Amino acid sequence: MVNNKETSMVASLLAVMAVVLSFFSIAQAAAKVPTVIVVGAGMSGISAAKTLSDAGIKNILILEATDRIGGRIHKTNFAGLSVEMGANWVEGVGGSEMNPIWEMVNKIKLKTFFSDYDNVSSNTYKQVGGLYAESVAQHLLDSLDNVVEFSENLSTLLTAKKQEDISVLTAQRLKNRVPSTPLEMAIDYYNYDYEFAEPPRVTSLQNTAPLPTFANFGEDLYFVGDSRGYESVVHYVAKQFLTTNKDGQITDPRLLLNKAVVQITYSPSGVIIKTEDGSVYRAEYVMLSPSIGVLQSTLIDFKPDLPPWKILAIYQFDMAVYTKIFLKFPYKFWPAGNGTEFFLYAHEKRGYYTIWQQLEREYPGSNVLLVTVTDDESKRIEQQPDSDTKAEVMGVLRAMFGKNIPEATDILVPRWWSNKFYKGTFSNWPIGVSRFEFDQIRAPVGRVYFTGEHTSQHYNGYVHGAYLAGIDSANILIPCIKKGACTYHVQPKGT
Incomplete structure (x- = not known):
């Protein structure tokens, strides 16, 4: 007959084994060629990665150029105070629809x-x-x-x-x-x-x-005037699918910091990504979340070049x-x-x-x-x-x-x-950019997909726009991965 002490020990051992197996499976997935590499760990990149994970696509890798997640939501110390260098307000509260960022802000108080x-x-x-x-x-x-x-x-x-x-x-x-x-x-x-x-x-x-x-x-x-920073909402989303330690710090091997992407080679068979430190990563697809300003710069070299229609759409914004x-x-x-x-x-x-x-x-x-x-x-x-x-x-x-x-x-x-x-x-939004150009801005190029607040037709420029854009872009990619349904429809100009 097994006594209570032995039962407790067995239960504890099983719990430890479950945690070890969980970490092992994540590490094992990270060691494989990822299904998707997400470039950028701002709100849109994290939102896209979570949406992919929620759909069962967990073999992902997030490459972030800086030493932190949050992107343009960034707190800093100023004269002993925690202030926001970037996004500072939750804009759009009190209407008929609930702003998803306001909902998160209240959840984490x-x-x-x-x-x-x-x-x-x-x-x-x-x-x-x-x-x-x-x-x-x-x-x-x-x-x-x-x-x-x-x-x-x-x-x-x-x-x-x-x-x-x-x-x-x-x-x-x-x-x-x-x-x-x-x-x-x-x-x-x-x-x-x-x-x-x-x-x-x-x-x-x-x-x-x-x-x-x-x-x-x-x-x-x-x-937002909180010492934890507005970036806490990005951490809140990230912690719903990335593993953390007992102190709540993200330790998931699928998130790599200080990995600035400088080259993306894409073909019908997949993508190859090079970072500033000389590392090379392969994946089936890539989801790009850098700002439209970065896409307009020479930071990321695309091989082959993006097609003219895509370049034109990017530079019109x-x-x-x-x-x-x-x-x-x-x-x-x-x-x-x-x-x-x-x-x-x-x-x-x-x-x-x-x-x-x-x-x-x-x-x-x-x-x-x-x-x-x-x-x-x-x-x-x-x-x-x-x-x-x-x-x-x-x-x-x-x-x-x-x-x-x-x-x-x-x-x-x-x-x-x-x-x-x-x-x-x-x-x-500059003059003359319509739904047609918007569709082109977020339209994929082969296995290269795009997200970011600039891909949000109605909420560009806002934190909630970045969050919702990540969801929308991931939902364009998910049917392609799962069903091979990779066609993206661009509405004709003027419709």
Whole structure:
């Protein structure tokens, strides 16, 4: 007769053996030629890999160029605080549909803060001379909101009649309201560039008005201010299919860091991938998740070259640059409290340190300001020393708050455009790119498949877009692997 102690020992031994066999089977799978190599461990790459795994395709390998997962969702330490260099908001909350990122954020209980922009009219500063009268700023905000509404109605009409796309700026001209004064340009920048990171003259009307993110998921925005970082949502997805140790760290051999892909050779029989360190990997298929900016660069050499239709589709899209500059001060000299979180600076040069946010709610007592620049200003600032940027910023702050304010003690200037692994922050729909070009952007080339926020027709540029794009791209590949159904349909132009 077996006693309870012996039963317990047998059960423990079986449990240990099960864990060992699990690790052995994963290692054994990793030792084989993978079915799919996923390039990039940002949100879209991880989402695609999880979708493949959930479909039973577990013989995968993820190659990540950097030393971390998360991609353009990236926390860093700034003056003792954990701040987000890239994606910072959950955008699209409170609507009829649940934003999947908001659902994850709540599951892992990330600390978030509702962003209230209602009092911007009370906090809009002249280039020199203090605040604009609230009534003046609010009147202009309301006036330009009417232009936004006109643009949305025009976009809907053009789409319904299958008319050619136009720019947001063209819609403004049709309404005879092209911003020209410093105040008009500041509010226009707040309405458009702050969201798309590019100006209205290059931004598609039909693909951005109305914006599906807010139309479908709701108009609320929540700022992530958690020491664990926004990248926790990527880890949350990854840990659903990658093995971890007892401390919750990902130890799965199917994820390799510091593996920058520099060459992809593809043929009807499979793919061969070379990395910067000289390693060579083979697979049946590859799923590419790098940004559209990287695809537009020479980082990855395709052998043979991608076909002309694919190159054209890739280069028709824009890779925008959105730069959040953090500044720390010895003490607070700006207004604080309810209704003061966001403020604008109206300068004769459009986009010159226009959008400001004081972070007292998010980081109490930290004395930190955040200023956002985009597009050409981002690129200009990336190419100069931080000391020059700090001097420019201090000039703007002194114009707003007086000459006697203290000097910033710390400054953080992210450089997404200069980074060869990103080449920007997110994609923007330019004029004329339709469903046809979108289908071509995400269409596979032989055994090379594509994903990323830029392949999300409705949600490009957003974290939820990256997540949903990973699922969509994997679901294009899965029937090919399982059933040999590898045909991808590109809808004819104009349909």
